Amino acid sequence: AAGVIQSPRHLIKEKRETATLKCYPIPRHDTVYWYQQGPGQDPQFLISFYEKMQSDKGSIPDRFSAQQFSDYHSELNMSSLELGDSALYFCASSLWGAGGEQYFGPGTRLTVT
């Protein structure tokens, strides 16, 4: 079965640079979520989209923005990167109203040097 695809899998950036992470949800899933997982931490919810509209917002820094496109894929744009942004970034997808049953991608490991 098709899973959530994330690209790139690994990304190394320098401080103050920008990064773009991409997420391709499971076919027919209409909702996308982004989570940030620091080393040894639990995943923290950043933002979600349903039918290309922002549906919920968590602890996402103002330096970050995201959107969902007409083909339901999503991109997380991160600017003015800081060392503390180094983390695993997970995308998950679901059908709207699935009550938290989300399917996670393998994650993008971002390292800021």
Place this chain on the structure above:
Amino acid sequence: GDSVTQMEGPVTLSEEAFLTINCTYTATGYPSLFWYVQYPGEGLQLLLKATKADDKGSNKGFEATYRKETTSFHLEKGSVQVSDSAVYFCALSPLYGNKLVFGAGTILRVKS
């Protein structure tokens, strides 16, 4: 706000031992409850879920029961295997909204 508290790890067990990982939650109303598992270098996988009080979620020998009176959702398995070694996250999805709120995660190590 909504939150999840899990027992601290790591938990180290011998193969075929009984497993319990405690999880309690604080939430408005009646959230849905989940256990997710994360194997090294991989994303999170849904292990089991329960959507209302007294529901029992089960999968791959793991079980957890939604206890409203104690606001708990403890994970159990009767006989663990080395392949169960992973990080286990308890999570809730609020009554309104679809996001997941995770506990801190519990590392499980099973030795042969």
